[in-house]
Amino acid sequence: MAEKNASSLGIFSRNSLFCLFTIISVMFILSWFFVLRSTGHPHYIDHNLLPNSKLLATSENGDSTTHSQKDVEPSTGNRSILVDIEEEEAPQENAITQSKDEVKCNPNNGVLVAQEKENKVVLKVFMYDLPPKFHFGLLDWKAQGDSVWPDIRSKIPDYPGGLNLQHSIEYWLTLDLLASQLPDAQNAHSAIRVYNSSEADIIFVPFFSSLCYNRYSKADPHHKKSRNKLLQEELVRFLTAQKEWKRSGGYDHLIVAHHPNSLLDARMKLWPATFILADFGRYPPNIANVEKDVIAPYKHVIRSKVNDSSDFDSRPTLLYFQGAIYRKAGGFVRQELFYLLKDEKDVHFAFGSVQKDGIKKATRGMHSSKFCLNIAGDTPSSNRLFDAIASHCVPVIISDDIELPYEDVVDYSQFCIFVRSRDALKEKFLLNLIRSIRKDDWTRMWQKLKEVENLYEFQYPSKEGDAVQMIWQAVARKVPAIRMKLHKSRRFSRSLARSDRGLRLIPSPSNFW
Numbered sequence: 001m002a003e004k005n006a007s008s009l010g011i012f013s014r015n016s017l018f019c020l021f022t023i024i025s026v027m028f029i030l031s032w033f034f035v036l037r038s039t040g041h042p043h044y045i046d047h048n049l050l051p052n053s054k055l056l057a058t059s060e061n062g063d064s065t066t067h068s069q070k071d072v073e074p075s076t077g078n079r080s081i082l083v084d085i086e087e088e089e090a091p092q093e094n095a096i097t098q099s100k101d102e103v104k105c106n107p108n109n110g111v112l113v114a115q116e117k118e119n120k121v122v123l124k125v126f127m128y129d130l131p132p133k134f135h136f137g138l139l140d141w142k143a144q145g146d147s148v149w150p151d152i153r154s155k156i157p158d159y160p161g162g163l164n165l166q167h168s169i170e171y172w173l174t175l176d177l178l179a180s181q182l183p184d185a186q187n188a189h190s191a192i193r194v195y196n197s198s199e200a201d202i203i204f205v206p207f208f209s210s211l212c213y214n215r216y217s218k219a220d221p222h223h224k225k226s227r228n229k230l231l232q233e234e235l236v237r238f239l240t241a242q243k244e245w246k247r248s249g250g251y252d253h254l255i256v257a258h259h260p261n262s263l264l265d266a267r268m269k270l271w272p273a274t275f276i277l278a279d280f281g282r283y284p285p286n287i288a289n290v291e292k293d294v295i296a297p298y299k300h301v302i303r304s305k306v307n308d309s310s311d312f313d314s315r316p317t318l319l320y321f322q323g324a325i326y327r328k329a330g331g332f333v334r335q336e337l338f339y340l341l342k343d344e345k346d347v348h349f350a351f352g353s354v355q356k357d358g359i360k361k362a363t364r365g366m367h368s369s370k371f372c373l374n375i376a377g378d379t380p381s382s383n384r385l386f387d388a389i390a391s392h393c394v395p396v397i398i399s400d401d402i403e404l405p406y407e408d409v410v411d412y413s414q415f416c417i418f419v420r421s422r423d424a425l426k427e428k429f430l431l432n433l434i435r436s437i438r439k440d441d442w443t444r445m446w447q448k449l450k451e452v453e454n455l456y457e458f459q460y461p462s463k464e465g466d467a468v469q470m471i472w473q474a475v476a477r478k479v480p481a482i483r484m485k486l487h488k489s490r491r492f493s494r495s496l497a498r499s500d501r502g503l504r505l506i507p508s509p510s511n512f513w
């Protein structure tokens with residue numbers, strides 16, 4: 001009896017479970033059907049279901065028509081090198097929205113030039129009046145009177161020549177800021193110096209860190225520490241005491257440290273700032289990374305090939321490489337490639353860094369080669385790439401971790417060949433690849449090199465679309481993210497954030513970047 005009851009109970013509960021399941025299924029299918037009908041659209045995630053998306057889209061359109069779409073002429077130029085970033089950009093503040101319009105190809109001469117001059121909005125930069133020993137004093141310039149800056153209308157302090165020049169980015173940017181204040185300043189400026197730090201988009205720290213490293217990293221016999229170390233310590237003390245630094249925790253500061261060994265000590269304390277670097281090879285990812293920081297080109301040491309009338313057939317060397325030998329880190333590829341390529345007759349592959357007397361030879365070599373190798377050394381980047389661009393020698397880049405300047409607006413695949421290290425080390429792979437590139441493909445890349453070379457030129461006065469302007473524009477594109485970080489960091493320090501006196505952020509690298 002008890003057994004029978006149990007089994008009938010079992011049947012009953014199984015039946016009711018089945019019923020319940022059927023009812024739920026039917027209701028589920030019905031509700032699905034109603035959702036589809038109500039949208040009147042087979043794609044059930046329709047904009048109608050997201051009322052906010054309309055608002056968002058409208059405000060985006062409104063925003064961009066006010067200062068970009070409306071003002072931009074129909075695309076008559078050849079923008080193919082520049083990636084169209086209009087789609088990806090969120091609405092931004094006036095000061096920087098127009099950076100994307102500033103770089104465009106001019107169909108007349110094929111180079112990239114700035115447009116929209118009359119209503120161009122520029123990056124506002126506050127520059128600390130650091131004592132001269134941090135900048136032009138390192139160039140043996142002597143201050144006159146109270147001024148910490150040279151009078152650039154009369155004489156520009158010279159930068160030492162030779163290989164020091166490749167990291168001279170700090171010098172050109174500082175000169176450009178000083179020049180932006182001259183009464184006859186040209187419109188080329190993507191950045192202007194402002195004197196009220198509250199009105200600035202970014203706070204520039206004019207420390208010539210690469211020069212300081214190159215000249216003063218050896219401790220002199222009378223002191224324990226090198227001048228390079230002492231100046232960095234002093235810089236950290238100076239910055240962290242400024243109201244601008246306290247206000248932001250350093251997030252809106254901009255520091256140039258182009259030589260991979262420059263700012264070696266201070267970088268660990270100044271990391272919230274945006275750095276201008278050659279690469280990230282010697283930085284922990286939480287101290288410097290591609291989201292936060294700006295990659296700047298080296299200043300090339302090989303002379304530009306002006307009025308280049310060469311072509312595929314008139315450049316006898318197929319592949320050119322001249323560089324130091326490295327046994328460290330990524331550098332082993334150089335050695336391996338040397339053994340793979342040393343017996344090829346139209347390949348120039350030689351070790352030895354390009355020293356003063358070598359520059360002439362290397363110039364001749366690169367100017368008469370079709371392709372120029374750029375292999376990772378002890379850091380992922382090297383000056384070789386920019387020498388190749390100036391020589392209109394198509395760069396072949398073998399450096400898996402390389403970061404390239406302004407890659408958010410420049411498509412390097414149009415004038416560079418990229419090869420993974422592991423492929424390059426396969427027998428015959430590299431030469432087969434390069435020999436397979438036909439004359440017309442090479443000529444197309446050579447043409448592009450001539451169009452983009454100006455993006456990598458440092459000069460004073462700076463000209464539209466040159467490296468100085470491109471770096472400022474790259475900084476301008478970081479400003480929205482910097483503001484975002486800054487605002488987020490203030491969420492829980494409301495009472496303090498209101499006053500300039502008090503905000504003490506104690507950020508830690510891993511929290512924010």
Ligand SMILES: *[C@@H]1O[C@H](CO)[C@@H](O)[C@H](O)[C@H]1NC(C)=O
Pocket residue numbers: 076077078080107
């Ligand atoms: C743009 O570049 C492409 C390829 O380089 C070329 O075919 C085209 O004619 C160019 N257009 C203009 C307007 O210069």
Ligand SMILES: *[C@@H]1O[C@H](CO)[C@@H](O)[C@H](O)[C@H]1NC(C)=O
Pocket residue numbers: 196197198199
């Ligand atoms: C600096 O700019 C802020 C914000 O625009 C303004 O409130 C302040 O008065 C300015 N300071 C000076 C000294 O002009």
Ligand SMILES: *[C@@H]1O[C@H](CO)[C@@H](O)[C@H](O)[C@H]1NC(C)=O
Pocket residue numbers: 306307
């Ligand atoms: C390049 O060409 C221009 C115009 O044809 C000429 O003025 C200039 O002197 C040339 N430069 C060199 C270095 O040959």
